[in-house]
Amino acid sequence: DIQMTQSPSSLSASVGDRVTITCRASQSATSYLHWYQHEPGKAPKLLISAASNLQSGVPSRFSGSGSGTDYTLTISGLQPEDTATYYCQQSYGTPWTFGQGTKVEIK
Amino acid sequence: QVQLQESGAGLVKPSETLSLTCSLSGGSISNYYWSWIRLPPGKGLEWIGYIHDSGSTNYNPSLKTRVTMSIDTPKNQFSLEVRSVTPADTAVYYCARGASSGRGIAFDIWGQGTTVTIFS
Numbered sequence: 001d002i003q004m005t006q007s008p009s010s011l012s013a014s015v016g017d018r019v020t021i022t023c024r025a026s027q028s029a030t031s032y033l034h035w036y037q038h039e040p041g042k043a044p045k046l047l048i049s050a051a052s053n054l055q056s057g058v059p060s061r062f063s064g065s066g067s068g069t070d071y072t073l074t075i076s077g078l079q080p081e082d083t084a085t086y087y088c089q090q091s092y093g094t095p096w097t098f099g100q101g102t103k104v105e106i107k
Numbered sequence: 108q109v110q111l112q113e114s115g116a117g118l119v120k121p122s123e124t125l126s127l128t129c130s131l132s133g134g135s136i137s138n139y140y141w142s143w144i145r146l147p148p149g150k151g152l153e154w155i156g157y158i159h160d161s162g163s164t165n166y167n168p169s170l171k172t173r174v175t176m177s178i179d180t181p182k183n184q185f186s187l188e189v190r191s192v193t194p195a196d197t198a199v200y201y202c203a204r205g206a207s208s209g210r211g212i213a214f215d216i217w218g219q220g221t222t223v224t225i226f227s
Contacts, residue, residue, distance in 0.1 A: 036152075054214075091211030098153070
């Protein structure tokens with residue numbers, strides 16, 4: 001299995017801050033890497049596919065980058081509505097696996 | 108707009124079988140990887156497996172011996188069975204559509220989730 005490790009596991013930042021979440025794969029995921037936002041009680045939402053492709057309707061303050069084993073999700077200008085848990089997921093090999101999640105809170 | 112809705116028993120006794128159905132509306136069931144994903148309390152997301160509209164399946168080895176997925180294309184539904192459940196199977200269960208992203212499969216549509224509690 002490809003293990004996905006996210007860091008940090010949680011963070012607290014102020015409105016307007018730049019926030020970066022890191023996802024490291026135990027072997028190369030060759031950009032088969034996707035990011036999701038999950039608010040409590042709601043369905044998870046696909047934000048970014050294939051490492052850097054922003055999904056339609058997702059605010060442009062979200063961006064993704066990376067290759068090989070290391071990927072990042074950046075929120076440029078944190079907003080109150082961004083409070084959620086964020087997950088990375090690889091689909092390079094089955095079983096498809098998720099990171100353990102990063103909980104983002106507003107200070 | 109494409110929507111998914113899970114249904115099934117919310118309370119299951121240990122050693123029995125968990126059964127859930129996901130109903131698709133507003134879209135086609137063809138050419139996607141229909142998946143089940145769960146979120147145990149206090150833990151992260153776990154992919155259970157997928158069924159393609161062709162009928163092919165791929166299950167997570169962690170659950171493979173206890174899981175069966177099926178699909179009913181005329182009804183636009185797919186289903187999950189997990190046998191011999193234990194309290195460790197307590198989770199919110201989501202159905203999701205797996206779509207090609209150009210670089211692998213991403214889950215672009217999710218159901219709202221249904222809570223299943225294993226409790227005697």
